[in-house]
Amino acid sequence: MRIVLLGAPGSGKGTQSKLIMERYKIPQISTGDLLRAAVAAETPLGQQAKAAMDAGQLVPDDIVLGMIRERLAMPDTERGYILDGFPRNLNQAQSLDDMLADLNQPLDVALLIDVDFEILMQRLTGRLTCASCGAVFNKFTHPPRQENVCDLCGGELQHRADDNEETIGNRLKVYETQTQPLVEYYQDKGLLKSVKGEGEIEDIFNAVSRILQETGDKA
Structure with missing residues (x-):
């Protein structure tokens, strides 16, 4: 099961990701974790990423994709994975699809944990x-x-x-601006599935599990 996980800050995405990992025995691949590990290990890609960060620049997409490609070559991804933190925009989504096509590992589902703006504000400011x-x-x-x-x-x-209304409101607006095109992109490809991320954690995970079961049955 190859999953891209989408969700705003405060959506409960991290909690659901852990539950998916436990039930389906697949790793979560966080691009933030990959970057930190590669920089610490001083791998060739890590050195390139560090040079960009030291210069106050964003790490180029091709470096991040290179790290993801290396991670996907590890044996624990054979059953699938959860990709968290990438893609963040349309260009990254298209580049990711190209890379996964090259590896013959197309995505199975883009799973959106959807939570209303007002509830996100309450969760984050509180x-x-x-x-x-x-x-x-x-x-x-x-x-x-x-x-x-x-x-x-x-x-x-x-x-x-920084957990104040103005800062959090800005973070959520940036997320929405970046993510809406992604939602439409995966919807057009027939990969998008959405779960309402409100209510009890177990109920949300049951809804997530139903979607993953249906996706696996169709694969």
Whole structure:
């Protein structure tokens, strides 16, 4: 099952990705993780990426695609994978399709975790993180038992300075601008499936599983 996972910040994409990995025994391929690992290991692609980052530039798409190609050559991807964080725009989606066609590994599904703007704002602006253990709470949807105190370790809960309405609103608008063409692109190719990312995590995952089951049956 070869999956591109789409979803805004705060959509629960990371949670669903972990559940898919556990059930289907396929790896999540995060381009951010690939970049960090390649830079740390000083691979040829990592050195090129570091040079771009040191110059204050975005890492070119061909370098990122090269890292993805190397990752897909590893044995744990034989059953499939979840691609997270790439593509982010239309050009990247087209380049990815070209590369996967060359590898004879076309995508099976582009899965969108869809959440209304107002709910995303509430999830992100209400986020509280424990300074000690890293546990995450939300003052609207998952408040701690005691205000600003972690339920798990008693540490202090902190609200990130950039988790404010203006900053988050801008992040979501940028995401929407970049992602809408992607949604249309995968829709036109007959690959897009959408799940409403609201409600209980288990219910959302059941909907995701139904889609993946149907996709696998048709493959």
